[in-house]
Amino acid sequence: MKRLESAGLAWYRFESWPQVQHGVFTRRGGCSPPPWETLNTGGNIGDRPQRVRSNHERIFDALEVNERRACTVWQVHSADIVLAQGPVRGRRWLAKADGMLTAETDTPLVMRFADCVPLLFYDPVQLIIGMAHAGWRGTVADIAGRMVRLMVDAWGSQPQEIQAGIGPSIGQNCYQVGEEVVEAVQRRCGTLSGLVQRDPTDGSAWLDLWACNRLLLERAGVRQIEVAGLCTACHLDEFYSHRAEGGRTGRFCAVISL
Numbered sequence: 001m002k003r004l005e006s007a008g009l010a011w012y013r014f015e016s017w018p019q020v021q022h023g024v025f026t027r028r029g030g031c032s033p034p035p036w037e038t039l040n041t042g043g044n045i046g047d048r049p050q051r052v053r054s055n056h057e058r059i060f061d062a063l064e065v066n067e068r069r070a071c072t073v074w075q076v077h078s079a080d081i082v083l084a085q086g087p088v089r090g091r092r093w094l095a096k097a098d099g100m101l102t103a104e105t106d107t108p109l110v111m112r113f114a115d116c117v118p119l120l121f122y123d124p125v126q127l128i129i130g131m132a133h134a135g136w137r138g139t140v141a142d143i144a145g146r147m148v149r150l151m152v153d154a155w156g157s158q159p160q161e162i163q164a165g166i167g168p169s170i171g172q173n174c175y176q177v178g179e180e181v182v183e184a185v186q187r188r189c190g191t192l193s194g195l196v197q198r199d200p201t202d203g204s205a206w207l208d209l210w211a212c213n214r215l216l217l218e219r220a221g222v223r224q225i226e227v228a229g230l231c232t233a234c235h236l237d238e239f240y241s242h243r244a245e246g247g248r249t250g251r252f253c254a255v256i257s258l
């Protein structure tokens with residue numbers, strides 16, 4: 001990904017997507033104090049609502065997208081996906097879900113992260129964008145493949161035309177998982193090769209969420225995949241990490257808009 005800066009904010013964009021407005025924002029340039037310092041966008045983790053609102057405004061201004069048309073979901077580690085047509089009157093989120101897709105222009109999709117994988121989608125032929133939130137649960141529920149199949153079913157996208165981006169999230173070297181997670185990966189993927197690594201000394205298991213999502217995207221027919229390769233737990237100066245910060249942290253923001 002390419003790193004950009006403006007007005008104290010810093011964000012990353014996928015290098016293969018010059019045509020679509022998007023960014024995965026770092027934690028820099030916001031107004032929240034520790035432990036959410038500084039550009040926290042998480043709304044129910046103790047930070048004050050007016051600070052969270054102000055941080056969102058800074059993000060929409062930096063990216064020059066329409067805040068009034070922004071759509072988001074209440075993220076619940078599911079594989080449920082909503083088709084976004086615009087904000088719903090009277091509430092801040094469309095539904096409890098972990099994926100959004102839209103063909104609407106000027107309708108930014110917004111989600112929040114702190115180790116889970118931001119998956120971004122762009123079909124330059126049908127002009128569809130999407131975003132998903134994939135922790136291990138969403139990953140093994142194949143939210144990546146479900147996003148692709150919904151683009152195919154709803155708009156006639158061709159998987160080989162779809163571009164997918166795997167954003168900053170916890171890397172394999174920092175992501176030890178339990179045996180129930182290993183079993184779920186085995187069930188979904190039919191293999192652990194290249195996905196889970198065992199420590200030769202203690203047998204502990206370490207999951208590669210980037211490789212897992214890449215595999216599931218490829219199985220859904222996607223050929224154009226860019227992986228950020230940025231670990232949130234290794235870069236606490238730029239990102240929030242639920243794992244590395246013991247749960248006392250904020251949420252960084254990803255935005256995409258046609």
Ligand SMILES: [Zn+2]
Pocket residue numbers: 170171173174231232233234235
């Ligand atoms: Zn790391």
